[in-house]
Amino acid sequence: MSISQKMNALWEYANPRKFLATTERALPFFWTTAAIATVAGLVWGFFFTPDDYRQGSTVKIIYLHVPAAMLAINCWLMMLVTSLVWLVRRHHVSALAARAAAPIGATMTVIALITGAIWGQPMWGTWWAWDPRLTSFLILFLFYLGYIALWEAIENPDTAADLTAVLCIVGSVFAVLSRYAVNFWNQGLHQGASLSLDKEEHVADVFYYPLVLTIAGFVLLFIALVLYRTGTEIRARRTKALLARERVGA
Amino acid sequence: MIALLSRDLKLAFRAGGGFGLGLAFFLIVTTLVPFSVGPQSALLQSIAPGVLWLGALLACLLSLDRLLALDWEDGSLDLLATAPLPLEGVVTIKALAHWLTTGLPLVLAAPVLGILLNLPQAGYAWLLISLALGTPALSVIGTFGAALTVGLKRGGLLLSLLVLPLYVPTLIFGAEVARRGALGMDTATSLLMLAGITAAVIALLPFASAAVLRINLR
Numbered sequence: 309m310s311i312s313q314k315m316n317a318l319w320e321y322a323n324p325r326k327f328l329a330t331t332e333r334a335l336p337f338f339w340t341t342a343a344i345a346t347v348a349g350l351v352w353g354f355f356f357t358p359d360d361y362r363q364g365s366t367v368k369i370i371y372l373h374v375p376a377a378m379l380a381i382n383c384w385l386m387m388l389v390t391s392l393v394w395l396v397r398r399h400h401v402s403a404l405a406a407r408a409a410a411p412i413g414a415t416m417t418v419i420a421l422i423t424g425a426i427w428g429q430p431m432w433g434t435w436w437a438w439d440p441r442l443t444s445f446l447i448l449f450l451f452y453l454g455y456i457a458l459w460e461a462i463e464n465p466d467t468a469a470d471l472t473a474v475l476c477i478v479g480s481v482f483a484v485l486s487r488y489a490v491n492f493w494n495q496g497l498h499q500g501a502s503l504s505l506d507k508e509e510h511v512a513d514v515f516y517y518p519l520v521l522t523i524a525g526f527v528l529l530f531i532a533l534v535l536y537r538t539g540t541e542i543r544a545r546r547t548k549a550l551l552a553r554e555r556v557g558a
Numbered sequence: 559m560i561a562l563l564s565r566d567l568k569l570a571f572r573a574g575g576g577f578g579l580g581l582a583f584f585l586i587v588t589t590l591v592p593f594s595v596g597p598q599s600a601l602l603q604s605i606a607p608g609v610l611w612l613g614a615l616l617a618c619l620l621s622l623d624r625l626l627a628l629d630w631e632d633g634s635l636d637l638l639a640t641a642p643l644p645l646e647g648v649v650t651i652k653a654l655a656h657w658l659t660t661g662l663p664l665v666l667a668a669p670v671l672g673i674l675l676n677l678p679q680a681g682y683a684w685l686l687i688s689l690a691l692g693t694p695a696l697s698v699i700g701t702f703g704a705a706l707t708v709g710l711k712r713g714g715l716l717l718s719l720l721v722l723p724l725y726v727p728t729l730i731f732g733a734e735v736a737r738r739g740a741l742g743m744d745t746a747t748s749l750l751m752l753a754g755i756t757a758a759v760i761a762l763l764p765f766a767s768a769a770v771l772r773i774n775l776r
Contacts, residue, residue: 453719454716454719454723458707458720461710470770471706471770471773474766474769478702478724478763478766479723482723482724482727485727486730489751490726490730492730492734492747493734
């Protein structure tokens, strides 16, 4: 298949019926692999890696903290893409996927903040510091809250999808801007990037491999949750449509 | 455009237009700060620039829900949307009117309130400059928020939730200029960033506000 043909094949899933049928078959796979990878990664990380020579066993909170933080950001990115798809191509599934992803992203942000606080208490001697990374995550959480609240507040589903999509785009710009602004505003306690493709700045391999496994597990879990919740949103909208038709008496 | 501007200004200045409410709010917030943190002048002096910026920001926020909602209720927004003037122009004028009636008085009042908080001598000019540069951005961003929530029954609280995160970069750089100015430090970088944010926001955000308004008017 050429690339354009593949793209066309992708758009087929914009049909809610096709989307539901396919995700129904794919979901068990995602649930199982997510469970296996997360549990294996966490057990490996918690019980079969040595303590860090300075941080002791607290280093192991990394297996929850880093995957959650990565997903918190990437979830917003996914919402941005689906919002653009909705604005450009008007596929309802896309808008509903953005709606379905938002609470997951907000939850991931909270997990990252809480695990970060629990990690920061013994390491930095404080639950919270106005460090750029911490602060920008808090701001990201506020963006999630506003986005979810706007979805909830508007009755007409198409208007809600349009407005939240624009909010997501504008919010993305401001979120990036805030990220650099807080960098400028305060120097931080948080370490720099500890995962990257070039091996220069990395955590040690013993911690690295289980971490990759938990990240994979969290990503799979995220995919499963988004597909599942999108399906729920589609069904909820169908129910609403059926009820409305019943009231009219058609 | 000028007709629209003068209409909005007249509506704001005449009785019941709510002009001056923002100023009064600003005054009250500034008065409450010493009650909450204590009257030590050294402490007040160090937090004065930030408190004044925050007060101005909140006072700006207070009047946002009236920005488009009144025109929405009496239907004049529909008329404006069908007028030959592009909707982008309408929202820009609305933001300008909001700034003239809310932002500008706040800028002018801030140095007076600075006396209450014992702002250092060097800080007055910088406070004035940073607010003069920053408050237009607050008005334009606020117009976007008002356009998002215009059709909602109880949009006021939601408006704050949506707009306040968007205010973060402006507040950071604006307060930074005022703080550094008060301490006699170099302000060039943050001043340029603040000016950049304001310019970019004025140039780009009216398009988003107009798009959102069109969706709401559909």
